[in-house]
Amino acid sequence: MPPVLTGIVLGVCIFQVAGLATTLYLHRALAHRAMKVSAPLAAVFRVVIWMSSGIRPRQWVAVHRKHHAFTDIPGDPHSPKLVGFLAVQFNNVGLYRRAARDADVVARYSRDIRHDIWDRLFLDHALLGVGIAMAAVWAGLGWEVMLVAAGVHVVLYMFLNAAVNAVGHAWGKAPYPNTAFNNQWLAWLTVGEGLHNNHHAAPSSARFAHHRAEFDPGWWAILALSRLKLVSVRHRDIRLRQARPRASTAASPAS
Ligand SMILES: [Zn+2]
Numbered sequence: 564m565p566p567v568l569t570g571i572v573l574g575v576c577i578f579q580v581a582g583l584a585t586t587l588y589l590h591r592a593l594a595h596r597a598m599k600v601s602a603p604l605a606a607v608f609r610v611v612i613w614m615s616s617g618i619r620p621r622q623w624v625a626v627h628r629k630h631h632a633f634t635d636i637p638g639d640p641h642s643p644k645l646v647g648f649l650a651v652q653f654n655n656v657g658l659y660r661r662a663a664r665d666a667d668v669v670a671r672y673s674r675d676i677r678h679d680i681w682d683r684l685f686l687d688h689a690l691l692g693v694g695i696a697m698a699a700v701w702a703g704l705g706w707e708v709m710l711v712a713a714g715v716h717v718v719l720y721m722f723l724n725a726a727v728n729a730v731g732h733a734w735g736k737a738p739y740p741n742t743a744f745n746n747q748w749l750a751w752l753t754v755g756e757g758l759h760n761n762h763h764a765a766p767s768s769a770r771f772a773h774h775r776a777e778f779d780p781g782w783w784a785i786l787a788l789s790r791l792k793l794v795s796v797r798h799r800d801i802r803l804r805q806a807r808p809r810a811s812t813a814a815s816p817a818s
């Protein structure tokens with residue numbers, strides 16, 4: 564296989580693994596406590612996130628919890644209704660970093676997220692993790708594969724995570740009365756995250772698909788990991804924060 568093609572395939576695979584770790588560990592397990600992850604699997608997720616994105620979990624959790632606390636009202640770190648769709652879609656990382664660097668935000672919203680010796684020695688150092696991953700691919704498959712794979716992964720990860728925040732608060736289906744929207748096409752690309760209206764309606768539920776013709780690949784992964792006793796789900800039913808179904812798609816106060 565030519566190096567460029569190998570790099571594209573590898574980049575897509577890395578993106579999928581990083582997306583799985585992001586939605587299952589950072590989002591559903593840490594930020595919302597919708598499930599518990601066993602210690603060995605948590606260690607794997609932490610290393611995957613470190614080497615694929617350099618994200619510090621307590622920062623990600625703080626920014627995300629603040630988004631739920633101030634959804635689409637002043638205080639939301641990345642609302643397209645406040646700063647515009649293009650600003651979120653194309654500068655999601657900048658908006659994230661501005662909020663993540665606010666020590667008060669992290670202290671307030673992530674006080675329950677552990678910060679242990681592994682963070683201090685390794686996981687807090689983003690360039691080290693990403694550098695080790697790139698060096699390993701370079702050593703095993705060559706610099707061309709490494710460059711293409713890194714490029715494909717970074718573009719997909721940044722663009723699609725931004726789309727969850729931008730598209731997910733701009734248009735789509737809205738079965739529940741909140742300001743987020745469901746997009747199944749985005750859910751296929753983001754391990755279920757595109758079902759964002761459902762998620763805002765029931766943030767403590769690990770399952771994002773609520774209705775027929777909705778599919779959450781992340782939930783399928785959770786079921787498989789649950790059978791292997793690697794995760795335990797807080798509750799398998801859907802527990803809505805707001806029980807009344809939405810009559811129209813007009814915006815309403817955040818959930
Ligand atoms: Zn949201």
Ligand SMILES: [Zn+2]
Pocket residue numbers: 590594595627631762766
């Ligand atoms: Zn959430």
